[in-house]
Amino acid sequence: MPELLYPLDSSKRFTDQKFVGHNRWHPDIPAAVTVRPGDEFRVHVREWFDGAIHNDDSADDVRNAPLSTVHCLSGPFAIEGAEPGDLLIVDILDIGPVPQEDSGPLAGQGWGYTGIFATDNGGGFLTEHFPDAYKAIWDFSGHTTTSRHVPGVKFTGIMHPGLMGTAPSAGLLSTWNAREAALIATDPERVPPLALPPEPRDAILGSLTGAEFDRVAAEAARTAPPRENGGNQDIKNLTRGSRVFYPVFVDGAKLSVGDLHFSQGDGEITFCGAIEMGGFIDLRVDLIKNGMQLYGVTENAVFMPGNEGPVYSEWLAFSGTSVTLDGEQRYLDSQLAFERACLHAIDYLTNFGYSREQAYLLLGAAPIEGRFSGVVDIPNSCATVYVPTAIFDFPITPTAAGPVRIDPGIGAPRTAR
Numbered sequence: 001m002p003e004l005l006y007p008l009d010s011s012k013r014f015t016d017q018k019f020v021g022h023n024r025w026h027p028d029i030p031a032a033v034t035v036r037p038g039d040e041f042r043v044h045v046r047e048w049f050d051g052a053i054h055n056d057d058s059a060d061d062v063r064n065a066p067l068s069t070v071h072c073l074s075g076p077f078a079i080e081g082a083e084p085g086d087l088l089i090v091d092i093l094d095i096g097p098v099p100q101e102d103s104g105p106l107a108g109q110g111w112g113y114t115g116i117f118a119t120d121n122g123g124g125f126l127t128e129h130f131p132d133a134y135k136a137i138w139d140f141s142g143h144t145t146t147s148r149h150v151p152g153v154k155f156t157g158i159m160h161p162g163l164m165g166t167a168p169s170a171g172l173l174s175t176w177n178a179r180e181a182a183l184i185a186t187d188p189e190r191v192p193p194l195a196l197p198p199e200p201r202d203a204i205l206g207s208l209t210g211a212e213f214d215r216v217a218a219e220a221a222r223t224a225p226p227r228e229n230g231g232n233q234d235i236k237n238l239t240r241g242s243r244v245f246y247p248v249f250v251d252g253a254k255l256s257v258g259d260l261h262f263s264q265g266d267g268e269i270t271f272c273g274a275i276e277m278g279g280f281i282d283l284r285v286d287l288i289k290n291g292m293q294l295y296g297v298t299e300n301a302v303f304m305p306g307n308e309g310p311v312y313s314e315w316l317a318f319s320g321t322s323v324t325l326d327g328e329q330r331y332l333d334s335q336l337a338f339e340r341a342c343l344h345a346i347d348y349l350t351n352f353g354y355s356r357e358q359a360y361l362l363l364g365a366a367p368i369e370g371r372f373s374g375v376v377d378i379p380n381s382c383a384t385v386y387v388p389t390a391i392f393d394f395p396i397t398p399t400a401a402g403p404v405r406i407d408p409g410i411g412a413p414r415t416a417r
C-alpha cells in the first residue's frame with residue numbers, strides 16, 4: 001500500500017483534521033503536503049458534504065443540504081519542481097470507500113447516497129420536471145450495490161473521483177470570476193442561478209487565517225463546475241488505471257482531489273446523481289516539463305481511461321431529439337436532445353412499477369452510457385442513453401407479453417420545496 005500522506009479521522013469534522021483541506025479554488029491556498037515526481041501515496045477523502053446527508057428514509061437533509069460548504073477537497077499537494085507550463089501526470093492506482101469501516105454514520109462507511117436536489121437548492125439536469133428533493137441510499141457489498149429505495153437492481157460500481165484538479169493562477173481565477181459574473185448578470189434572479197459567484201461564507205482555505213483568509217475567501221472560486229484546471233468534471237471513467245494530464249498554472253501545481261463516487265451514470269443527471277461516498281484514493285504523480293506548449297494542452301485536462309469496471313454486453317438504448325415537450329423545434333440543441341433521451345428512459349421504466357423519481361435516481365447512479373449520437377443533421381440533434389439490462393432482476397426489453405410489474409418497495413423519500 002502506498003504511504004498514507006493525507007489521513008482523515010472519521011470521528012472528526014473536515015475542519016478538525018490534522019490536515020485541513022479546502023472547498024474553494026485559489027492560488028494562495030497553501031499546500032498541505034509536498035511530494036516528488038514519481039511518488040506514490042494514499043489520500044483519504046471526505047464525502048463532499050462532510051456528513052450532512054444521513055442513512056435514513058427522509059429527504060429533509062437533501063432539501064436543506066448546505067451548498068456553500070462544498071466540496072470537501074483533500075490537498076493541495078505541491079509537486080516538487082512543477083512550474084507553470086508543465087503538464088502534471090496523475091495516475092489513479094486504486095480507489096475505494098472508507099478503509100476498514102463498513103458501517104457508520106458517514107457516507108463511505110458501507111453505504112452511499114444519491115440525491116435529487118430541489119430547484120431552489122441547486123436543482124439538477126431535469127429540475128423543471130423534478131422540482132422537489134428526493135434521496136436513495138445504496139448499500140455496498142464489495143464492488144456491488146443495492147438500494148432499499150430503488151429495488152430490483154444490483155450493479156458493479158465504477159469508482160472514481162468526481163473532482164480533481166490543479167490550482168488556477170491569479171489571472172485564470174480572475175478570468176473565471178469575470179466571465180461567470182457576466183453570465184449571472186444576464187438573469188440575476190434565476191432559480192437555480194446561472195453560476196455561483198465567490199462566497200466567503202463557509203469557505204475553508206487550508207491553513208490560512210486572519211486578513212489573508214478574508215482576502216482569499218472574497219476572491220476564491222466555487223468548486224461546483226469543471227474548468228480549465230479539471231475540477232468537478234464528474235467523469236465516471238476516471239477510475240483505477242486512469243492517467244490524467246493536468247495543466248500546471250502555479251508553482252508546485254497544487255493538486256487537490258475530492259467528491260469520490262462509488263458509481264455514476266454519464267452526466268450525473270440528478271446533480272447529486274452519483275453514489276456519493278468518502279474513502280481513499282492512491283495516486284502517483286510525475287511531470288512533463290513544458291508539456292502545455294509541447295502538446296497544446298493549455299486549457300483542459302487530457303486523460304487515458306482506466307481499464308477496470310463492470311463489463312456489460314447488452315443494453316437498452318433510448319434516443320431523444322432537439323424538440324421540446326411542447327413541440328417547439330430547436331436548432332441542433334444537443335443538451336435538449338439528451339434531456340429528452342433521459343426522459344424517455346425514465347418514462348419507460350415506470351411501466352415496470354417504478355416511480356419517475358426512482359427511475360431518475362437510478363439513471364444518475366447506475367453506469368449508464370450517455371452519447372451525443374448525431375450533431376450535424378439540421379435541425380435535430382440526436383442523443384442516446386444506454387441502460388445495461390443486466391443490472392435488473394427482471395427483464396426490461398419489450399416483448400409481446402408486456403412489462404413485468406415489480407414491487408417498488410418503500411420508494412424514494414421526498415421532501416417538498
